[in-house]
Structures are given as structure tokens and as C-alpha cells.
Amino acid sequence: MRRRRCCWNTTSLAGGGWSGARGASPATRPTCIPLAQCRFLNSLGTIFSFISKDVVTKLQIMDQLRSGPQQEHYSSLQAMVAYEVGNQLVDLERRSRHPDSGCRTVLRLHRALRWLQLFLEGVRTSPEDARTSVLCTDSYNASLAAYHPWIIRRAVTVAFCALPTRKVFLESMNVGSSKQAVEMLDEALPFIERVYNISQKLYAEHALLDLP
Helix, strand or coil, X not given: CCCCCCXXXXXXXXXXXXXXXXXXXXXXXXXXXXXXXXXXXXXXCHHHHHHHHHHHHHHHHXXXXXXXXXXXXXXXXXXXXXXXXXXXXXXXXXXXXXXXXHHHHHHHHHHHHHHHHHHHHHHHHCCCCCCHHHHHHHHHHCCHHHXXXXXXXXXXXXXXXXXXXXXXXXXXXXXXCHHHHHHHHHHHHHHHHXXXXXXXXXXXXXXXXXXX
């Protein structure tokens, strides 16, 4: 069977699309959550719209920074962090002067990616009779829940109860049978993990993981 090409990859903040930084090693290649995440979430229905809408908003902020007067400083994740931290363009203690800084915006995308990574890994490795609602709730509680107020946490965990069975969920990914969907996740998840780990390491080095 022909393997489907994985749409998850490390992508250029300045590329405006899917192209990676050619010739760059994984350690220095710029990273960002691709638009594929929004498309994937939207394909799963309105249950995930609260996340996909937020991702779209954050990507729009990054597009503005990438096309603005300081766009040369947003050609890579590393360049963005160096520029904003060096010029005190990041609010380290509270959202005040720079609520839409690139560092803060990408951190929100980074957290959303962690939730998706945990959830898809759970779906990939779980038995056929596993409840996706439980998998999704556990992944949410281990990632995004810590950053959401109680009312949102309550609303989304109730919404997760409407998720279909694992088999139906896998088939809704539109890559063929549930077996083919698992094979696609086998290929895609290492890319998601690499993107997450690169961003996590860089943000940890600059003490940016807890930006308000």
C-alpha cells in the first residue's frame, strides 16, 4: 500500500505556506503549527471548533508579524525569540504592553499542539473499544486545561462526551479504513513530536513557557 505523505512538518514562519527551511537541520529549522491542524480539527466537527478558531486567530497574528515592518525578525522561531526577548517585547509577568507578541502567540499554538499530540497518540495506541471521549478528556486535562478557566474546562469536557467511537473517529479522518488511519498516525506523530520538542526546548531555555 502506498504511504500517504504526512502533512505535519516543521515549517517556516516566513514561508507563508508549507515549505520548510531547505538545508536547515531539524535543530535550527523554524517551527510553527501548520494550517493543517485547523483543517484537521474542522474535519472532526464542531466539537473541536473552540480550539480550531483559536488556532486560526493566532495564525492571523503571526501572518501580520511576518508581513510587518519587522518581518526579517520573524523568519524563524529562533530569530523571533531572540528579537522579542532582546528588545523587551514580551510580557513576562502579565499581559500589558505586548499581549499579541509573537512569543506569546506561538506559545498558545504550542500548547494546542501538545493536546493534539497526546490525543492522537492515545487514539493510535488504544484498543478498538476505547472511548475517544475519555482519551480526549485525559489529553485535554494533561495539556490545555491548566490554561483555561473553569467554565471553559467544564464546557469542553461535556462536549467531548459527544465524540464517536474510536472506529468512527478514525474513519472520519478521511484517509481510508481505521487501519489506514492508524498507519497514517504512525507516520505523522513523530513529526508532531519533533515540532513540539524543538519549540519546548527553545522556550525553556529562555524561560518563556509560562508567559501570561
